[in-house]
Amino acid sequence: MKKSILCIISLVLLSSCSLISPNNGSNFDPWDKLGGGGIASVGSEENISINDYDNMSSSFSDIQLDESISESNIVNFNDLSSLPNGVSLSSSTLTISLGGTYLLKGEFIGQLVVDKCNDKDVRIIFDNVKITSKGSTAPITFKKTTAHRVLTLKEGTTSYIEDNILNSGVNSDESVIEVKSCPFTINGKGKLMINAKGDNSNGIEANDTLNILNSNLEINANNHGIKVNNKIVIENSTIKINAKMDGIKTDINPVSLEEAKTLANSLENGFISIKNTSLDINSSDDGISSNSFIYIENDLQDIINITTNGGAPTSNKNYGSDSLNGKGIKVEGISYFNGTTETKIASTHEDNYSLIINGGTYSINSNNDSISSSGNTLIEDGKFSINAGDDGIHSEYTSVIRNGEINILSSYEGIEGSGVEIFNGIINVNSYDDGINASNSEVKDYDFHIYINGGNISVDSMGDGVDSNGWIKMDGGTLLINGPTSGMNGSLDTDKGFLLTNGNLIAVGSRGMVETPSSNSTQCYINVNLSSIVEDSIIVKDKSGKEIINVTPNKKYQSIVLSSEEFIKGETYSIVIGSNQYEATLTSIGTALGTNSSGNQNQGHMPGGPGGRPR
Structure with missing residues (x-):
């Protein structure tokens, strides 16, 4: 009934x-x-579907999952008169040169270096460690190797790592934890505090893959909180980041245009996966940023709070500038620089998703877009509270919402994409301009569309309520539009x-x-x-x-x-x-x-150009 x-x-x-x-x-x-x-003129429903994603489960080796505590090789920084085999001290640099497991405790001023170790696995256990760098070197450096490097945080302990580069005009491109080309994992139920005080210091920087498993991290950085050139996997962890640049980012730097195109063909390059993890990020630039693909799979108790560049503007006149820093969750694509000339290559295509959010609780207060993708976006479930200086949810291609509760409290445009597809969920949109918008001035010959087949959707807009540069089709759900009060905008606006x-x-x-x-x-x-x-x-x-x-x-x-x-x-x-x-x-x-303002019983769409602002 x-x-x-x-x-x-x-x-x-x-x-x-x-x-x-x-x-x-x-x-x-x-x-x-x-x-x-x-x-x-409505396109075929068969043509608006995007390929479902495969199971995004990650696999880990035994050493990456090993959180056991071994005290066979102990390094006590408070007494370095006796060191285990494979550990040496020269001036203020402590070097590990043999594979194995080492337990570290105490305070140290200097640098910890984990050498190549004949490409053998090395696991380091932190037991209430404090390391402060001396000079301009990184406090901890892992050298290039094909073997695993694992940092285990002993349960019930808190360790501190910080550099010693004060903000006195001295620039440093070092990081507190610097990992050369090798797979690096942080695990364990202890806590790690990272303080990157150098003008350009990152909290953690890795050239290969970074895994953070079952850990608790707090990072303060004058540059990026976490910066990785290849892939980031975070599971069952709690991370708090304050960063002067991006909170968490992958950053691929191709050496040629050909390499950039090759890298763009695989979602494995620049990939970020977050599962069952709570994040609290306050950054001056983007919160979470990837070159190719972001996958988040959380439960409602997993909370992600992101504030970027001071949050959304408080004045309407400051909304809608895409030049503003600070997107919340962003997939942008790969760029190749030849001198000062930048060539952007989309790392995703129309047939696949580049940003997937499956569950979790989110509070995003961003100076630019809150959720932004250079490809297709899928929101499968979750609870969202969004304040955006530009778009609440933006995709260069299609934004798909299958379920969840999405509250866009303030935005320039609420939900935008070349296509917008809503299949279920509770969605409330407040926007300075269009509420839901299908347009993109940079995409040619696209089947711009908005498709609604379920959900309870409420739009409060000063511009058009629901606007498509192509067609709109509604097969189900409830759509309530509190549209514009000015005559040049409409609650419904389509081209087709x-x-x-x-x-x-x-x-x-x-x-x-x-x-x-x-x-x-x-x-x-x-x-x-x-x-x-x-x-x-x-x-x-x-x-x-x-x-x-x-x-x-x-x-x-x-x-x-x-x-x-x-x-x-x-x-x-x-x-x-x-x-x-x-x-x-x-x-x-x-x-x-009644009749409309022109005396006709109905009035159609007033063409207004291709729509959408250059991104």
Whole structure:
């Protein structure tokens, strides 16, 4: 049995309103041209699907998972008179040159170097260690090798690593933990505090792969918190980062344009995987940034908080500048630099996702986009609270939402992509410009589209509510649009029409740019145009008096587009707006009450160029 729509947004009532003309309940066959009421040109649903991703599980060797505590080779920094075999001290540099497991404790001023060790695995256990570098060298350096390097944090302990480069104009490109080309893993249930004080110091920098497993890290860095050239895998960990640049990033630097193109063909290059992990990132630039692919799989108890570049602007005039630093979660692609000339190569293609978020709890306050991808984005589940200086969710190709709760509290544009597809979830969008937008000025010959097949969606926009430079199709769900109050924007806006086959639609806004569903829609709708601007509640009842729609818009409006899964062609319905009641008999797909600002019973899309800002 179908349920009635009950969307009480606010309770603000006026005493009266009237229709523009006395054609109450008149029915019409909308005109056949692009825009509202025309014939919608909708692409095949088979062509809007993106390949599902494979299981993103990671595999680890025994030594990478080994958190056992061995005290066979102990290095006590408080007494270096006796060192185990394979460990040597020269001046202020302690070097490990043989494979094996070593337990370190105490305080040390100098540098710890793990040499090649004949390409044998080395595991270091930290037991309340404090290492401060002397001079401009990194406190800890792992030399290039094909063997594993593992740092285990002993449970119940806290260790501290920091450099000694003060912010006195002395530049350093060192990192607190510097890992040359070798697979590096941090594990263990202890805690590690990293303080990168040098002007350009990173917390952790690795040239190969970084794994962080079952660990607790806190990083303060004057450059990047974590910077890796290849791949980052973080699982079952808690990490807090304060960084003057990016919080967590992969950074591929190809030596030629050909290499850049080769690297772009594999998602394994520049890959970031985060599972069952809580993050707290405060960065002056991006929070999490990848060259190719980001995969996040969390539970609701796993919380990711990201603030970038001071967060979203507090003034509307500062919204929407793509030149601002500070995206929340970003996949950007690979760049090749020839001198000062940059060539960007998208590392993802239309057929695959480049950013996947599957579950978790997120609070993102970003000066630029909160979630941004150079390819396709999939949000599978999760709970999101977003404040964005530019877009809440942005994809160069398609943004797909299958489930979850997404609250975009402030944004320039709420959800944007060349395509936007929503299959389920609770979505609330507040935007300075368009709420949901399918456009991209840099993508040519693309099937721009918005497809809705489920979910409870609420849009509050100052620009267009739901805007597509191609088509919109609604096969299910509930869409409530508190649209613009100015005449040059509309609650619905398309180039190729809005095909409505199922679902519940309530769109209120200004009267100057009214667009309605297409005449080849299969579900009836009512368009009401009023003589004055009101902010009354709207109630729709069937002939038995049953309420089908009950909504109080949260702003003033003069035009209404209504459709319900319960509408039956040929039936008569009462529309109550404040203290006024009107009757409409649905003898065709579209029923008009009143006229629009130009005197017509309907008005279509006003072309406004290709849409979308250069990214």
